[in-house]
Amino acid sequence: MTAPRTSMINGFDVSRLASMPEHERKLIERRQALLGPSYRLFYEEPLHLVRGEGVWLYDHAGKAYLDAYNNVPCIGHCHPRVVEAIAEQAAVLNTHTRYLDEALLNYSERLLATFPDELSRVMYTCTGSEAVDLALRIACFVTGGTGIIITENAYHGVTRAAAEISPSLGENMPLGQHVLTIPAPDSYRGDGEDVGAAMARDVRAAIAFFRRRNIRPAAFIADSIFSTDGIFAEPAGFLKETLDAVHEAGAVYIADEVQPGFGRLGDGMWGFARQGIVPDIAVMGKPMGNGMPIAAAVMKPELQEEFGQKIRYFNTFGANHVSIAAASAVLSVIEEYRLIANAKLSGDALMAGMRTMQESDERIGDVRGAGLFVALEFVRDGETRTPDAALATNVVNEMRRRGVLISASGPHANVLKIRPPLPFSRDDAGHFLDVLSGVLADIPFRSPS
Known part of the structure; x- marks a missing residue:
């Protein structure tokens, strides 16, 4: 090799x-x-x-x-529905989420309707990197932990927190001190081994490593198609045991949907759905606005409730009127054009x-x-x-x-x-x-x- x-x-x-x-x-x-x-x-x-x-x-x-x-x-590039929505909204109003706005609520209801019922809260950012950063903050806050488990060649973004869990950025970008990597679920080189069982085994080993060093596990995060690890999708459902291992440890499962989300895998709107699992948090990025600066973290309400009651969150440009208009047009086009x-x-x-x-x-x-x-x-x-x-x-x-x-x-x-x-x-x-x-x-x- x-x-x-x-x-x-x-x-x-x-x-x-x-x-x-x-x-x-x-x-x-x-x-x-x-x-x-x-x-x-x-x-x-x-x-x-x-x-x-x-x-x-x-x-x-x-x-x-x-x-x-x-x-x-x-x-698609420069989709006329998105272009029209952006232009019309920019000519009317573009401000932030500290004012009441019906369009924001309408879009949020439509977006959340594409998720399992357990995921019923959304928090908006401008980029997928920011959404990952926010998801990590929430996971660490609600678990009291700091240990993060990722795959060996993962990419999750460019903020400091996201870069510290992105080994694909290269050896000159150090990983976080409480970050452990595990092998990707490589079905091609697995020599017939059950990739789901192998991944869950490696996650449990990482959790044991943390505990032996008095580090509380906070989260496992994976791109649901393992895009920078080499793209692994089969067999459908192989992440179920990994989800169980994460929850057994009291940690949070974060599904990174920036690349596989919005129907790209051809089997439902979200990549994790193909695995038959419900994560605790799902993050998405700029595809939701066809390139406009809008991204989000969708999560179980109990996680957001605990975090939101104690920590104020605001993102000036997250979910601005123009970006929400673009995102709404994207959802409509995905649905109408199948x-x-x-x-x-x-x-x-x-x-x-x-x-x-x-x-x-x-x-x-x-x-x-x-x-x-x-x-x-x-x-x-x-x-x-x-x-x-x-x-x-x-x-x-x-x-x-x-x-x-x-x-x-x-x-x-x-x-x-x-x-x-x-x-x-x-x-x-x-x-x-x-x-x-x-x-x-x-x-x-x-x-x-």
Whole structure:
């Protein structure tokens, strides 16, 4: 097994700046001077995008790119219903939640209706990172604990608290002192082991580690599709025993729905529902407003009641009128256009096509996912399952050159991460598969040695 990487997956290498065309080079130089090195760009040849519509993005030269990666515009880029809702509300009123507002309450009722009855309170933020931060605050407050359990290559956000539980940010971002990692539920490399039982065992071991050191467990948090760990969805229901282990310890289960939520997995609105569980808190991010700054934490009322009675909470821009209008439009579009059902149909078509490719291409070790969240894992050798990050990087960048946008995932950067907007159709899936097939045909096989 190769060592995990520390650089950003699919990141532009600034040492290649001199080789870039003049237009892009000047933009990158200005960006470096103004924004600094923390801001990273995608692809060997960064994109200069100027327009989006539906599942398509367009660069400054007018070239079209099929977007099979961006989950934030979950109902498609620049959806007219969202654009109209934003413009109309911005022309009327935009302020905060310390005034009475019926639109906020109407949206909250609609949002909560998509959750199990046990989850009946919502608190708003601007970003998924803030929602994760808030969920951790609540979990630590109600349990009196500080111990947090995460998976080994998780990503949960960029606030300090969220970054401290995001090992995928790299070794230079230290984890919190009371944070423990456990292996992701890797069904491909599990050698037949029950991934649910294995994960629950690892959670219980982490809890025992905390207790031996007089650290009270506060929370287990997981992205419900394990997107940065390599995308793991099967078998449905494998998280039930983990939920039991968390509750046995008196800790809180936090479902991170920023990426899998809003119907992306094609089986209900929320990723955790596919697992047959009810978390204590679910967090969501900017897909709820199709990119507008709105996010939330939905939770069991007893948790919010205890926290809310003793700790005042306010977020100036969280649930502002314009963002609520956008979020309301998003819910309407998902429901009216049956985008959850579409996610399943299009996602099934994607996976079926890639599994057909797998039959004749030994470099494809595994195809997995749910709905419009699909992974294709490249390996150098099918028997040893040695990750092939170089091939994944090559495929991602060659597809970008041919007008299809994806990225990569996993601790070894060898997993294609395919996560298009929800209106992605079966025709779009067919185009995607044609391009992928052509790219793989043009990349020569190499010896596994």
